[in-house]
Amino acid sequence: MNARRVGFLLSATVTLLFFALVLVMAFRPNAVFGSRGLIYSLAFILLTLVVMGGYSFWRIAKLDE
């Protein structure tokens, strides 16, 4: 797997998800959130950490080879 492509894909996914969340908050605050805003926020933080952890371990393993 090409590290640059994987890096772009992961950062683009996380960035797009974040801006989708921001756009919904900005333009249609009541459309999706209801009272689930806290759950979405926590899920996003955990997803970002999992993505970063996975990518780091993969790159470190590659660098060790």
Add this chain to the structure above:
Amino acid sequence: MSETFASSSFVVASTFLLFLASTLTITWWAARHTRGTRDFYAASGRITGFQNGLAIAGDFMSAATFLGITGLTYLAGLDATIYVLAPMVGFCILLTLLVEPFRKLGRFTVSDVAAHRFEKKPVRVFAALTSLVVVLLYLVAQMVGAGALVELLFGLSYGKAVVVIGVLMVVYVSAGGMMATTWVQIIKAVLMIFGITVLAGATLHSFGFDLSRLYREAAEAHRLGPGIFAPGGLLEDPLSTVSLALALVFGFVGLPHIVMRLYTVPDEKAAYQSVLFASLLIGFVFILVFFVIGYGAMPRLNEHPELFGPTGALIGGSNMVAVHLSRVVAGDVFVGFIGAVVFATILAVVSGLTLAGASALSHDLFARALRNGRATETEELRVTRIAAVALGLVAIVLAIFFEGQNIVYMASMVFAISASANFPLLILSVYWPGLTARGAIAGGTVGLALSVGLMILGPTIWVDILENAAPIFPYKYPALFSMPAAFLVSWAVSSRERSRPSAGPSLR
């Protein structure tokens, strides 16, 4: 000592003196072991990934982050989440896209990366100047906030507080360089994480460790009711919201004092470990600050009418939410500890910024641009120390001049400039082989000029400060316009110049 800490003055004094003694001892030790520029700017790559992760977390977690996010959550509920999520996205971009290129292409500073492909001096000078603008503005914002906070917390006058902070940061940086600054950050980060964890634990304890009870009582106590779990409590017009989010995400990636930290570890593996560890720590702190402390403060503070002034506003403003909550849920001794941690946090963050600014002046402008790389290490170090003193003086004077200004807005200005001038320059110079020196400078200049100009013409400065009737630019935050403009101009100018390609190789 102010009334806030009158009953815990011993704890405040002992915690803070312990912090000062340990950091000054480390600074003295670091000064004895700092020989050349690599020691001074990058601690000779001797910091481990774990230590550097703590230092990056420390660099990012300013007093504004802890006190500001707690205050915003207390005031507006869910909308504060943008300030929590945006830096996580910034860390993700830094880790997945920029750690390896920055390590391969840079040496000490942001300008090293931006200028790696260009023989031309102007790119380095421009990158150094934008770094300097970002660092100086951020430094002044931190010191304005710090002066007000120390005045409120410890009863020291604003001017004296700013001078004490300015002098200490100059001592740390000019004597101990990156090694001292890193250890100041590490000690502060440990203290801060410990303090926040205890505060969150005490808050949860006051609700019987029942999160659903915490949120139920928060909704009952807050003026927004269940609205605290939905957007709309803080964010104004949609375009300003998107613009702020853009600045927070991409501005973070271009912050010079964060980028510098990638060079303090021995290799790329340690750089990955440090960014990942910093993200985990910051994620942990954000979860506690936003989900527990901010929401927990809503019912707990409302139970204490003595914490509110005659107008119904919290004494000391929303920045004091965490401090008041510390007293309510954990007692006087702990509030003293939190006060000392806040002071330590301020000192550590301004030291990191001063080092980044001094490096831009000495390494980029003096040694590379003015002396064409022919300055000796002794000369460069002397200039760095002079630059640190000069930056300290300028920051003290500006902080006194800007007393009472809106520091959240000043900080958002820093992120907007960094996103519009630094980020396009960095990402394009690393990933787009078609970028020319002229395109880089033109794009960066447009980004810098637009971000600053639109903020001046916007509602906060044009109407609130300059007292004009209506803003010329209707939005509070300019990154939505200035950042794409910087990319567009870089692309257009470089494309026109394609017949004269850049001198060096790109990563591709």
